[in-house]
Amino acid sequence: GENVEQHPSTLSVQEGDSAVIKCTYSDSASNYFPWYKQELGKRPQLIIDIRSNVGEKKDQRIAVTLNKTAKHFSLHITETQPEDSAVYFCAAPITGNQFYFGTGTSLTVIP
Amino acid sequence: NAGVTQTPKFQVLKTGQSMTLQCAQDMNHEYMSWYRQDPGMGLRLIHYSVGAGITDQGEVPNGYNVSRSTTEDFPLRLLSAAPSQTSVYFCASSPRQERSYNSPLHFGNGTRLTVT
Numbered sequence: 001g002e003n004v005e006q007h008p009s010t011l012s013v014q015e016g017d018s019a020v021i022k023c024t025y026s027d028s029a030s031n032y033f034p035w036y037k038q039e040l041g042k043r044p045q046l047i048i049d050i051r052s053n054v055g056e057k058k059d060q061r062i063a064v065t066l067n068k069t070a071k072h073f074s075l076h077i078t079e080t081q082p083e084d085s086a087v088y089f090c091a092a093p094i095t096g097n098q099f100y101f102g103t104g105t106s107l108t109v110i111p
Numbered sequence: 112n113a114g115v116t117q118t119p120k121f122q123v124l125k126t127g128q129s130m131t132l133q134c135a136q137d138m139n140h141e142y143m144s145w146y147r148q149d150p151g152m153g154l155r156l157i158h159y160s161v162g163a164g165i166t167d168q169g170e171v172p173n174g175y176n177v178s179r180s181t182t183e184d185f186p187l188r189l190l191s192a193a194p195s196q197t198s199v200y201f202c203a204s205s206p207r208q209e210r211s212y213n214s215p216l217h218f219g220n221g222t223r224l225t226v227t
Contacts, residue, residue, distance in 0.1 A: 006153075009151075031211065031212055031213075032212045032213040034215050034216075042220070043201060043218040043219060043220050043221055044154070044201070044216075044218050045218070046215045046216070049215055051212050089153060089154065093213040094156070095167075096142065096144075096159045096160075096161050096167060097142045097161070097205050097208055097213050097214060098142075098144050098156050098159050098169065099156075099213075099216065100156075100170075101146075101153040101154040101155070102153055103151060103152060103153040104151075104153050
């Protein structure tokens with residue numbers, strides 16, 4: 001079955017700097033990788049996702065890269081802002097359109 | 112659309128009590144699921160459904176039952192609550208997969224459950 005490891009568990013950056021969160025997965029058949037952002041006390045919300053037929057996807061300050069050979073994918077946030085502070089989760093698919101989630105990265109952006 | 116609606120938002124139970132967490136979605140999504148979230152452990156799949164009348168177990172199903180009699184509703188039943196079931200519970204739904212690719216989950220606002 002699938003297993004996902006996420007690093008780091010906590011990350012602090014100065015406002016304006018970049019943040020990178022990395023996840024590795026185990027099932028080479030996995031072909032879709034979403035990233036969720038969860039603010040304190042709120043529900044997880046999808047911020048970006050990538051399919052295995054592309055190596056990179058961008059949406060304004062957020063990008064995701066995928067290395068299928070090494071079985072890892074990363075979230076990149078540039079020009080970080082205080083409102084980027086949250087917990088970020090990566091995920092990889094298992095059966096029934098469900099997902100195995102990483103353990104989360106708590107990002108703090110210091111003004 | 113209201114999206115995914117969960118009730119109640121908060122619940123306190125005593126050990127051994129039973130209750131049902133409600134989940135409803137109005138997006139006509141085929142897939143529905145329940146996850147629990149515990150500190151430092153991410154989200155773990157409890158049960159899921161790929162359509163009305165079909166349910167299956169996830170990673171941590173013990174102590175929970177589900178049913179899917181309609182497309183819209185997917186209640187989660189705790190048969191005899193235990194302190195280990197203290198957690199935040201999220202219901203999620205998603206549409207049919209596109210081609211061979213998964214589709215993203217839409218989460219409800221969660222139910223915070225405490226078992227004493």
